[in-house]
Amino acid sequence: MAAWQTASIELCHGLAAELAAGRTAGEALARAASATDFPDPVALRPLVAAARDGGDIPTTLLAVAPEKGGEAFRELAACWRVSMTTGAGLAGLVDRVAASLREAQAHHQDLAAQLAGPRATARLLAFLPALGLLMAAGLGMSPLDFLFGSTAGIGCLAAGLALDGCGLWWTNRLVTRAQQV
DSSP: OHHHHHHHHHHHHHHHHHHHTTOOHHHHHHHHHHHSOOSOGGGGHHHHHHHHHTOOHHHHHHHHOOTTTOHHHHHHHHHHHHHHHHOOOHHHHHHHHHHHHHHHHHHHHHHHHHHHHHHHHHHHHHHHHHHHHHHHHHTTOOHHHHHHHSHHHHHHHHHHHHHHHHHHHHHHHHHHHHHTO
């Protein structure tokens, strides 16, 4: 997904540069798509062909857009339709799309960096009970005999595992919700 987003930003920059150089919209898109290093360049062959042959570029952009990471293609298709319908300059619209994509990518990278700490803490807290058992065994105690040999031990083990599982589930839920923002 990230590779498609990065390549889409490059496509927008290349398209804007080609349009600024005075190329026609179809020619500019064909050149920009050919020059951009996409994760799956074969998937873009219909787009390059439509751009070179004067085909329906907005429909082709929507058709080749990957499900994840293809937001740029959908936005470019909308820009293309607006430009064709109203006669608005495509270069300015593409520049705005590129800027919004860069901003979204920076936001996602910042969010991933901020969530790295809570994820690491959750992993550490998940393994602390095992570390406690090892420390107790190292001190000459027999924690496994207690946990598996008595009713109170089995109750403590069950409660500990349930609380540890709930903590992991809750932390994962919080991180997942924060990523969706």
